Amino acid sequence: MKFWPLVAVFLLSLPCLYGQSSRLSKADSYFSEGKLEAAIPLYHQVLQRQDVPQAKINLAEAYYGIGDYHTAANWFALVMPMEECQPVHQLKYGYALLHSGKCDAAIRWFNIYLEQRPFDPRKPDLLNACDKYQSLQNKSKGQVEIVHLPFNTPSNDFSPVLYREGLVFTSDRYQMEGQHLAHLYQVTLTTADSMVYGMPRPFDVETPQNLHEGPATFNASGNEIFFTRTRPESQARKKLEIRTGRLLPQGTWSALYPLTFCSDEYAVLSQRSARKVTGCFSLRICRGGTAVSIFT
Secondary structure, eight states: OTHHHHHHHHHHHHHHHHHHHHHHHHHHHHHHTTOHHHHHHHHHHHHHHOOOHHHHHHHHHHHHHTTOHHHHHHHHHHHTTSTTOOHHHHHHHHHHHHHTTOHHHHHHHHHHHHHHOTTOTTHHHHHTHHHHHHHHHHTTTTTOOOOBOTTOOSSOEEEEEEETTEEEEEEEEEEETTEEEEEEEEEEBSSTTSOOBOOOEEOSSOOOTTSOEEEEEEOTTSOEEEEEEEOTTOOSTTOEEEEEEEBOTTSSBOOOEEOTTOBTTBOOOOOOOSSOOOSOEEEEOOSSSOOEEEEO
């Protein structure tokens, strides 16, 4: 007779077990797709009911990925004593502490990481991270004025480059099926001697709506573009390529094609222009957890 109450308890618990498994599966799916802000609340729900080591790791990574370094550091602290903790987690914990203003603690974890990865080429920078961090904070202090440009959005706006009488920048303000996609945008100065910009508009190169695109850079004449785009034929995550095209005499861009060394076997992405470009930069700001904006 004692058997039946146990069966009843088991049957009643099945919906809860299924719900927990479903939440974890959905959180992992969001995480693998880069939808970190969607994954975070689901991981919290999972961890309220069950101690899942990988969920803790992914939650720390998710907060780190959206730039909420203070919260990321708190979760990485829980990851450190776990068997599943890897050297890369120690490194990111150090970075999260550094961005949170805890230099001494950051150096401690950089040293622990370097004990396991002694030939990491970043070793000199990691060992001198506090001095470099303070130097960057104090350099030109009081000599420049930083202005938050008005065409920023709550989404990520980043990697501005000078182009003609304005800027070309990357933004993930465009959404498709609930997912933010990075595309290229152009904004023009209203007058040549002002710092007043007009409204941003999509940059006039062919942009498939379902692919990430940007950052971009141009040659010195401004008539050749190089930019990063998701490889359309690649089903693997983070496979990127560099595409290029030329500005035609009629003012439109030629057909775009990938550079010959791009491949589905690895990711290739563009960097900022080799020309001397001054005036604008992008910066990750932790405002309740999030976005990158453009400043001048």
